[in-house]
Amino acid sequence: MRDSNLPYGKQWLDDADIEAVVNVLKSDYLTTGPAIQKFEEKFSNYVGSKYSVAFSNGTAALHGACFAAGIGEGDEVITTPMTFAASANCVRYVGGTIVFADIDEKTYNIDPIEVEKKITAKTKAIIPVHFTGQPVDLDAIHQLANEFHLVVIEDAAHALGASYKGRKIGALSDMTMFSFHPVKHITTGEGGIISTNNEEYYQKLQQFRSHGITRDKDKMTKTEGAWYYDMQFLGYNYRMTDIQAALGVSQMLKLxxxxxxxxxxxxxxxxxxxxxxxxxxxxxxxxxxxxxxxxxxxxxxxxxxxxxxxxxxxxxxxxxxxxxxxxxxxxxxxxxxxxxxxxxxxxxxxxxxxxxxxxxxxxxxxxxxxxxxxxxxxxxxxxxx
CATH class of the missing domain: 3.90.1150.10 (Aspartate Aminotransferase, domain 1)
Structure with missing residues (x-):
């Protein structure tokens, strides 16, 4: 028998990661600064998406994705029961109703045949989860989404670095969420991100993670000066810090x-x-x-x-x-x-x-x-x- 307990998962941090964090601690920015943008750009380059928006954690990122997709009261969203609770909770956060579809016995992923059985006139979106890191049958999911005009939000908390038919997970659906909890492929301590190719979703996600506030003159009806901002909807404080983002940039080099x-x-x-x-x-x-x-x-x-x-x-x-x-x-x-x-x-x-x-x-x-x-x-x- 082993002398000490072996955990099921654990982060790997080295001196380069520590140095990256220390450099931020010595800089002018600790919360939202240049490291965030650098991390988002590096992440998009890796998964092949046009945009990425970093969040304080993966659950917050899923919440943001549901908001950006316009899910609300009266809407149904289909997901798998074999997942962490956040994949379903995010729908309830915005007032939607979660619907569970059974899994494929071989892959343990959500079964598109079961998804189709659960689609109704109220169905707004599908949240397929790449369970254990193995991609879902995205061709079948996208076919259903196209036929029934549904939004697809991939929960790829397990799947950073995975590929579907030769293409990296992260730029294949409307939005894709990744998690950076310490047991995941890379870590930022806590953290999450949404990757997308949709500019409208990108802008909504950015504003949602920061109280619903904007300083963009083109989005406001008036401005009173350089200090002026407007809160245009009820958002949340879901921002990632520069400390986390710097660690993420360093971790990406080892992914x-x-x-x-x-x-x-x-x-x-x-x-x-x-x-x-x-x-x-x-x-x-x-x-x-x-x-x-x-x-x-x-x-x-x-x-x-x-x-x-x-x-x-x-x-x-x-x-x-x-x-x-x-x-x-x-x-x-x-x-x-x-x-x-x-x-x-x-x-x-x-x-x-x-x-x-x-x-x-x-x-x-x-x-x-x-x-x-x-x-x-x-x-x-x-x-x-």
């Missing part, structure tokens, strides 16, 4: 290396677990290139003597910091209490009962990987029928 290291670890996991009868390893599409935010094994409970909880607890006791991603959103109290307890999403619910997330992050050393593999093999073998 490709981070993604490649994740792929190397996944390769070792896949090879080690390929012949274990008690688990199913992640499906890998030949049309997509996952950026592997998470490595999730699915337990074949019919092959095991015990529940998922026993497997989970045993691995935790061996200092392997496993996790579960995610409790289906419609099963959470804040959704059950408003009627979602009647939702029937059998594929998502069945998947949840048997999944475990294994440690996966670039700072893992070879011994860490060996420890995970050894522990999983021992536990599954011990509890196999």
């Amino acid at each position: 490709e290396g981070f993604v490649e290291r994740r792929k190397e670890i996944v390769k070792q996991y896949n090879e080690a677990f390929a012949d274990i009868d008690g688990i199913i390893t992640p499906y890998q599409s030949t049309e997509c290139d996952s950026s592997w935010h998470l490595y999730i094994i699915q337990l074949r409970l019919e092959k095991l003597k015990v529940t998922r909880k026993v497997i989970f607890d045993t691995l935790q006791n061996k200092n392997i910091g496993v996790n579960v991603h995610y409790i289906p959103v419609h099963k959470l109290s804040a959704y059950k209490n408003i009627g979602y307890n009647k939702e029937i999403l059998p594929k998502a619910e069945a998947l949840y009962e048997g999944i475990i997330t294994l440690p996966l992050f670039p700072a893992m050393v070879e011994q860490d990987i060996k420890d995970v593999i050894k522990a999983v093999k021992e536990v599954i073998q011990y509890y196999s029928i």
Whole structure:
């Protein structure tokens, strides 16, 4: 057994990152300054979008995207139940109604066939989530969006560095959100961003993150001088700081290396677990290139003597910091209490009962990987029928 706990995810910071932050601390700008624009431009160049708007966190960014898309009272938005709560909460923040569509059994992503079943006259948008870093079937999603005149807001919190049919995730839909929480591909401490090719969305997002305030003379009916500004709608203080942005710029320089290291670890996991009868390893599409935010094994409970909880607890006791991603959103109290307890999403619910997330992050050393593999093999073998 390991001497210390191995987390399921962790940031990688080096001296260059620290120096970038220190340089901002010594500068004239700590909040909104030149580092923000530099980060946004660097990010757009990477994903191939015309615009990027940085936010204080990914949830705030999704809130902004829903506002920019004009979602409001009476509008329905379809998303997956297999995601973090923010993918659904953002719709409720603007007064919309969330609708859950079941998942594809292979990819664990939202199933476009199930999405189509949920479309009504009230449907305004789709929020597909690239679960674990593997892109959704965007061709099918876009076909539905075009047919029914829907906005597509990709939740790519897991998918920075991923590609769909040879194109980077981030410039393929109306808007795309990325997260920079410490367990993600790069970190700004907390932080998020929306990438888009739509100038109208871009301008709304910029204004939304800063109280709804503008100083743009072309947007105001009057001006009284250089100091003058106008608050044109109820926005929020969702700005990223220059401290965060400087860290983001530095982290972007290492992104490709981070993604490649994740792929190397996944390769070792896949090879080690390929012949274990008690688990199913992640499906890998030949049309997509996952950026592997998470490595999730699915337990074949019919092959095991015990529940998922026993497997989970045993691995935790061996200092392997496993996790579960995610409790289906419609099963959470804040959704059950408003009627979602009647939702029937059998594929998502069945998947949840048997999944475990294994440690996966670039700072893992070879011994860490060996420890995970050894522990999983021992536990599954011990509890196999």
